[in-house]
Amino acid sequence: MESLEQIKIRLEAAVPGAQVEILSNDSPSAQRSLLPDRAHAFAVARFLRDDPQLCLDYCSNVTGVDWPEMEISLKVKVKKVIEGVEKEVEEVTKTLRPGFLEVVYHLYSMAMKHGPLILRVRTGNRHDQVQMPSFTPVWRSCEFQEREVYDLFGVVFDGHPDLRRILMWDEFKDHPMRKDYCEPDDYEYEPTPHDDVLEKAKRHPSAEVTP
Amino acid sequence: MIEEGLKNELAKQGVVLTTLQELYNWGRGNSVWPLSFGLACCAIEMMAASMAKWDIARFGSEVFRPSPRQADLMIVAGTVTKKMAPQVVRLYNQMPEPKYVIAMGACAISGGPFKQGYNVLKGIDRLLPVDIHIPGCPPRPEALLHALITLQKKIETQALTGPNRPRHLDAAAPSEFPVPEFGEHDIVPAMNPRLWKPTPVVR
Amino acid sequence: MSIVTASPVPRNYEVIPKTSLDGSELDGELLEVAMGPQHPSTHGVFRMDVVLDGETVVKLKPVFGYLHRNHEKIAENTSYLGSMPYTDRLDYFCSLTNNWAYALAVERLAGLQVPERAEFIRIITAELTRLQNHTSVCGFLLQDMGALGTPLMYAFREREKILDLFEALTGARMMCNYMRFGGCRCDLPPGWLDRVRKIVDDFPRFLDSYEALLNTNEILLARTQGVGRLPRALAISAGITGPMLRACGVDYDIRKVDHYGIYDRFEFRIPLGEHGDVYDRYMIRLLEIRESLKILQQALKAVPGGPVIDPKAKLRGFRPKAGEAYGRIEGPKGELGFYLISDGSPNPYRYRVRPPSLINLTILEDMCLGQSVADAVVTLGSVDIVLGEVDR
Numbered sequence: 001m002e003s004l005e006q007i008k009i010r011l012e013a014a015v016p017g018a019q020v021e022i023l024s025n026d027s028p029s030a031q032r033s034l035l036p037d038r039a040h041a042f043a044v045a046r047f048l049r050d051d052p053q054l055c056l057d058y059c060s061n062v063t064g065v066d067w068p069e070m071e072i073s074l075k076v077k078v079k080k081v082i083e084g085v086e087k088e089v090e091e092v093t094k095t096l097r098p099g100f101l102e103v104v105y106h107l108y109s110m111a112m113k114h115g116p117l118i119l120r121v122r123t124g125n126r127h128d129q130v131q132m133p134s135f136t137p138v139w140r141s142c143e144f145q146e147r148e149v150y151d152l153f154g155v156v157f158d159g160h161p162d163l164r165r166i167l168m169w170d171e172f173k174d175h176p177m178r179k180d181y182c183e184p185d186d187y188e189y190e191p192t193p194h195d196d197v198l199e200k201a202k203r204h205p206s207a208e209v210t211p
Numbered sequence: 212m213i214e215e216g217l218k219n220e221l222a223k224q225g226v227v228l229t230t231l232q233e234l235y236n237w238g239r240g241n242s243v244w245p246l247s248f249g250l251a252c253c254a255i256e257m258m259a260a261s262m263a264k265w266d267i268a269r270f271g272s273e274v275f276r277p278s279p280r281q282a283d284l285m286i287v288a289g290t291v292t293k294k295m296a297p298q299v300v301r302l303y304n305q306m307p308e309p310k311y312v313i314a315m316g317a318c319a320i321s322g323g324p325f326k327q328g329y330n331v332l333k334g335i336d337r338l339l340p341v342d343i344h345i346p347g348c349p350p351r352p353e354a355l356l357h358a359l360i361t362l363q364k365k366i367e368t369q370a371l372t373g374p375n376r377p378r379h380l381d382a383a384a385p386s387e388f389p390v391p392e393f394g395e396h397d398i399v400p401a402m403n404p405r406l407w408k409p410t411p412v413v414r
Numbered sequence: 415m416s417i418v419t420a421s422p423v424p425r426n427y428e429v430i431p432k433t434s435l436d437g438s439e440l441d442g443e444l445l446e447v448a449m450g451p452q453h454p455s456t457h458g459v460f461r462m463d464v465v466l467d468g469e470t471v472v473k474l475k476p477v478f479g480y481l482h483r484n485h486e487k488i489a490e491n492t493s494y495l496g497s498m499p500y501t502d503r504l505d506y507f508c509s510l511t512n513n514w515a516y517a518l519a520v521e522r523l524a525g526l527q528v529p530e531r532a533e534f535i536r537i538i539t540a541e542l543t544r545l546q547n548h549t550s551v552c553g554f555l556l557q558d559m560g561a562l563g564t565p566l567m568y569a570f571r572e573r574e575k576i577l578d579l580f581e582a583l584t585g586a587r588m589m590c591n592y593m594r595f596g597g598c599r600c601d602l603p604p605g606w607l608d609r610v611r612k613i614v615d616d617f618p619r620f621l622d623s624y625e626a627l628l629n630t631n632e633i634l635l636a637r638t639q640g641v642g643r644l645p646r647a648l649a650i651s652a653g654i655t656g657p658m659l660r661a662c663g664v665d666y667d668i669r670k671v672d673h674y675g676i677y678d679r680f681e682f683r684i685p686l687g688e689h690g691d692v693y694d695r696y697m698i699r700l701l702e703i704r705e706s707l708k709i710l711q712q713a714l715k716a717v718p719g720g721p722v723i724d725p726k727a728k729l730r731g732f733r734p735k736a737g738e739a740y741g742r743i744e745g746p747k748g749e750l751g752f753y754l755i756s757d758g759s760p761n762p763y764r765y766r767v768r769p770p771s772l773i774n775l776t777i778l779e780d781m782c783l784g785q786s787v788a789d790a791v792v793t794l795g796s797v798d799i800v801l802g803e804v805d806r
Binding site: 059139167 | 753
């Protein structure tokens with residue numbers, strides 16, 4: 001398969017207006033991914049499937065990932081003049097990364113037997129801008145997996161033929177795979193070395209029964 | 212009541228004496244028909260127990276009934292999720308008395324390894340009266356046979372009359388249990404307080 | 415944003431012609447049947463909401479979640495190693511291949527190497543898993559067709575022999591929990607390979623009698639040929655993998671495509687179907703068993719000595735660098751993948767299972783439309799699902 005840089009150049013030529021970013025991956029797997037903008041994501045997906053050189057006809061895996069609002073502190077070495085001497089000083093810059101939901105698609109080609117190409121699409125935020133285009137019309141295999149992402153993460157897929165909850169019951173209100181979801185507190189806590197579990201156990205209702 | 216010694220002596224001569232209670236319980240205990248009802252991994256071991264190697268037929272329970280109306284025993288084999296819990300209770304309610312429940316495996320007893328899951332019921336005894344618990348994840352087929360033999364022994368000792376008579380002979384005892392409903396965050400009610408109370412935490 | 419409303423596959427069920435014996439059109443009412451979650455033929459707690467016109471299926475909606483045990487959420491709250499026993503309980507027929515897929519994903523994430531001996535043990539255990547899965551599935555399929563008891567009993571008899579091997583190796587019949595990141599948990603017990611060799615040598619005899627009993631059985635042919643057809647293009651688009659895909663004639667086996675493990679050292683063929691119907695799926699499984707036996711024969715001759723786990727692999731306090739990895743293997747049911755995102759902490763930030771059973775059910779409705787409800791049961795049986803993996 002071509003490198004992601006080549007694909008990016010061809011993508012931006014084929015889909016006018018599309019902005020594609022390449023996300024790095026520092027782990028030994030070195031599986032980098034493509035991040036197109038949401039408005040052109042559908043056209044990008046269709047290009048990836050139909051392009052004769054790529055022919056990514058098989059969408060293997062669809063995953064949601066929840067990225068809550070997070071403070072990222074970066075250590076930057078800055079050259080400063082202190083008392084007339086130039087020194088390298090480490091400065092910590094804190095930035096607030098807004099939260100968003102992300103859907104990751106792993107694409108392969110059955111015809112050319114290559115892959116994976118990892119495609120990511122991000123929502124605007126985690127509350128009211130959770131729409132993104134559904135890829136079910138491009139790859140049928142997204143149908144149940146996108147329903148699952150909708151159920152567990154709360155991403156709304158525009159253009160999905162049958163967007164309902166798939167694993168939880170219809171009356172259920174929460175999105176349990178989000179990082180800030182609290183499960184119903186209905187189990188006893190075993191002794192454990194983890195402080196957060198002990199903290200949870202103190203709030204457990206049955207703890208009030210005992211003297 | 213006839214003496215045990217005399218009874219044994221007569222049996223040697225080919226005369227079998229028994230009581231109605233013994234005969235009734237002997238018949239019931241040796242033809243416990245389970246509901247063919249598998250939930251998860253434990254169901255495979257339940258099937259293995261009914262296959263040639265373990266052969267549950269030796270104990271009179273090879274007839275797995277697909278319909279609750281014909282079954283005597285519910286083997287809760289596997290994780291009961293909150294989405295499945297109402298159906299499990301409904302199936303139990305549809306079974307005719309006398310009926311028994313075996314909680315097979317760690318999940319059916321307490322939620323097991325999946326206890327912290329948001330969709331996992333932490334033990335079927337929150338909703339149903341359980342007669343036998345078998346630990347294991349999953350329990351081996353021998354363990355299921357052991358549970359069945361334990362249940363047969365329990366049936367054998369049940370009196371027909373008196374204050375300790377079993378539920379099916381007591382008109383006042385409940386034979387159906389409330390079916391929980393799907394709520395917005397959990398099933399409602401999450402447990403039956405008549406059957407199960409939270410364990411007090413002692414610190 | 416472009417909104418696409420057209421469904422990729424026509425779902426219009428009025429187009430199916432209603433016929434009757436005398437040729438006049440019947441105007442019956444549609445009957446809605448909820449098959450499951452407690453139903454003898456749905457392989458566990460699976461439910462299909464079926465709309466029937468007489469006996470003909472005009473609509474079929476699968477309903478999931480009755481065994482949703484929150485595997486992914488629990489895995490995100492535990493260490494990398496702590497999830498290994500949970501993977502056993504995904505597809506509880508094939509715990510060893512599940513272990514391998516997860517170990518493979520973590521090895522990609524952390525860049526671990528696997529010693530030669532461990533690679534051989536992995537292949538031997540995975541192919542044994544494939545043997546026992548495929549035999550049981552054929553038994554279940556025949557059970558769904560009404561052959562109560564006998565074929566399943568034969569299949570389970572062979573399965574028990576393989577489970578005894580697993581028990582000797584790992585201590586458990588079903589939940590083996592055997593693979594580790596960078597190798598396997600423990601070395602082979604003495605004499606184990608000889609026991610495997612004996613079972614591998616005896617297996618073709620069982621297979622011959624099984625096939626002689628069934629392959630040309632008239633009822634089997636009538637119930638499976640031309641039933642549950644799956645077009646090739648739809649299978650690829652719907653992400654169908656495993657024997658289901660190869661029954662449609664698509665040559666795609668991850669053992670050959672990805673060369674994970676040391677599969678490229680062995681000689682084996684990929685059986686392909688032509689019609690994509692239930693019979694082809696049944697036959698593909700039986701043929702795959704023969705190919706697995708070939709791999710086993712080759713692997714058993716060449717098991718080298720040495721360690722079974724990478725000495726550098728750290729099981730406790732395991733913290734891979736921040737990043738992500740997707741690892742996949744050819745499980746007996748199809749492509750089993752694990753997608754992991756690490757943020758440098760001891761727990762995975764995101765842990766996802768790519769369940770072949772769930773995705774293979776995507777086209778269940780398309781395969782069953784226009785057929786009788788009894789054929790829908792057979793079609794479902796040929797998909798080979800395990801609910802622990804469908805709902806996770």
